[in-house]
Amino acid sequence: MLDRINNLKAEIESLAASTAEEVEALRIKYLSKKGLVSQLMADFRLVPAESKREVGQAINDLKAKATDKINSLRDSLGSKGEDLSGLDLTRTPSDIKLGTRHPLSLVKEEIIAIFRRLGFTIAEGPEIEDDWHVFSSLNFAEDHPARDMQDTFFIQRNPDVLLRTHTSSVQSRVMENSRPPIRIICPGRVYRNEAISARAHCFFHQVEALYVDRNVSFADLRQTLLYFAREMFGPETKIRLRPSYFPFTEPSAEMDISCNLCGGKGCSFCKGTGWVEILGCGMVDPNVLEACGIDSKEYTGFALGMGIERITNLKYQVKDLRMFSENDVRFLDEFTAAH
Numbered sequence: 043m044l045d046r047i048n049n050l051k052a053e054i055e056s057l058a059a060s061t062a063e064e065v066e067a068l069r070i071k072y073l074s075k076k077g078l079v080s081q082l083m084a085d086f087r088l089v090p091a092e093s094k095r096e097v098g099q100a101i102n103d104l105k106a107k108a109t110d111k112i113n114s115l116r117d118s119l120g121s122k123g124e125d126l127s128g129l130d131l132t133r134t135p136s137d138i139k140l141g142t143r144h145p146l147s148l149v150k151e152e153i154i155a156i157f158r159r160l161g162f163t164i165a166e167g168p169e170i171e172d173d174w175h176v177f178s179s180l181n182f183a184e185d186h187p188a189r190d191m192q193d194t195f196f197i198q199r200n201p202d203v204l205l206r207t208h209t210s211s212v213q214s215r216v217m218e219n220s221r222p223p224i225r226i227i228c229p230g231r232v233y234r235n236e237a238i239s240a241r242a243h244c245f246f247h248q249v250e251a252l253y254v255d256r257n258v259s260f261a262d263l264r265q266t267l268l269y270f271a272r273e274m275f276g277p278e279t280k281i282r283l284r285p286s287y288f289p290f291t292e293p294s295a296e297m298d299i300s301c302n303l304c305g306g307k308g309c310s311f312c313k314g315t316g317w318v319e320i321l322g323c324g325m326v327d328p329n330v331l332e333a334c335g336i337d338s339k340e341y342t343g344f345a346l347g348m349g350i351e352r353i354t355n356l357k358y359q360v361k362d363l364r365m366f367s368e369n370d371v372r373f374l375d376e377f378t379a380a381h
């Protein structure tokens with residue numbers, strides 16, 4: 043019996059395995075219920091009484107050795123079962139590649155943060171819209187040519203189900219569902235049926251702002267715009283308002299900022315003018331207030347809308363709009379430092 047035990051001990055000490063399956067096969071061979079070690083235990087009852095002590099101890103010893111050996115074989119394989127014996131586990135790990143936030147998200151967050159400091163809260167609306175919220179409630183008459191300013195994607199040939207062409211649709215949804223004072227910004231994706239090129243895309247992003255209360259004036263709008271421009275593009279930034287037309291505002295204006303590349307001296311970016319256009323704005327047309335159930339004799343408001351891609355281009359000089367949706371990591375990596 044002791045010979046059997048010693049032979050088995052020598053055999054176990056020399057065991058080797060290179061896969062998890064081999065280790066498991068060894069465990070079954072030696073340590074399972076019908077394994078060789080268990081068989082010794084079964085035969086123990088045949089051992090004469092005077093040797094029981096010595097043999098019992100030897101069997102226990104063998105079992106502990108076998109268990110240790112098999113555990114150490116398993117440990118040497120690593121968590122996935124591969125052989126790690128040739129690897130240097132003290133080596134410095136290679137860099138973990140961190141992702142970056144998308145430039146449009148960075149700029150959107152920055153715009154939101156600026157307006158939040160002025161007390162604006164975020165409102166959201168659906169991307170699949172109806173004619174009323176995108177056009178009719180915003181004072182676009184049925185056959186008004188202004189509807190052609192924005193080439194619309196219609197869904198299922200139904201002229202009343204469409205992809206919103208601007209985030210101004212959220213204005214009317216909020217005005218319908220809440221009472222002044224209203225002070226909101228609406229960031230979101232919009233869609234237009236345009237051929238994709240470096241300068242146009244069939245989807246892009248806007249942020250809309252709306253402020254409705256008693257005695258809101260054009261001066262409030264102008265001051266808000268100036269604050270925004272300086273927070274976004276630096277304290278030296280100048281603004282200029284040019285008369286414009288939008289169906290939902292009266293009067294309407296477009297805002298330019300002094301070119302942030304040349305500081306207003308004139309360069310190729312601003313085509314020598316010293317100014318670049320960044321957004322549309324105006325006083326909410328009384329027709330829009332009334333269409334949304336707000337008394338236009340009691341309340342006035344201002345609204346503004348800007349393209350996030352446009353602002354991002356100005357901040358980071360992205361020349362081709364398509365870069366924003368191609369997810370080329372070489373492009374996205376350039377914004378790591380902007381976090």
Ligand code: DAH
Nearest residue numbers: 208210322323324345346347
């Ligand atoms: N909705 C306009 C567009 O998509 C942008 C805009 C202009 C929004 C003037 C406004 C505004 O709220 O007052 O071109």
